[in-house]
Amino acid sequence: MRVRAAPAAVAGKSSSHLKVRCARVTAGRGGVRLSAAPSRMRVLIVEDEPDLLRSLTQALQEEGYAVDGAADGETGLFNAQNYDYDAVVLDVMLPKVDGWEILRRLRKTKKTPVLMLTARDQPKDRVRGLDTGADDYVVKPFDLAELFARLRALIRRSAGRTSNVLTVGDVVIDTGARQISRGGQAVALTAREYALVEFLALHQGEVVTRTTLYEHLFDENESTLSNLLDVHVSNIRKKLGADFITTRRGHGYCVGGGE
């Protein structure tokens, strides 16, 4: 009872941020550009928005995954319980059985890594998902680069392999433990600061726009006109070094490059 979504054009779900490169890009120097998907990893996508299911299916297939799609919770739960997937990408709001219930029932029998797709206006979902046994989450609207990176890290972790570590200069980001160290010393960041650093590190060498950062890291009621982002950036610079995050005026921020 596998539902396979027909391939279709990727419907504008790719990265929304400008691919402006940082000056003197150092991405990859001692760092981890999480590599391509291991061959024929099988992933189940449970998502009821047809366009998103189609575009995700095609995008993951292009990354080398074997993909099954389920357009409602009942089918998704059945597939997740009855087939062995390397990972499940699970939407929260689903017809018939919602994502929480699927996760709860799946965890009774299986440890399949689950990446939740949570809504931006439901911040509590993020915590709830991790409490319920989700392995990670991305917040809609997400960009594909982030989803791929998280999915690869999650599959690697579950397979007992390295490496969920991103390195930017002397800053090491453990995306599994969500901890950061600089020069070997642990650095305490708030959850929001951590999320900002991780997001920039996942896109290291690229300039990420303020709009993209707000979309991915802040709740809808947190105005993009506020100086919240500046405050976080300033605090991060105090903790990780003034040159850790580069400001590209009129464009955004980046790490892993320098100027």
Ligand code: CA
């Ligand atoms: Ca949905």
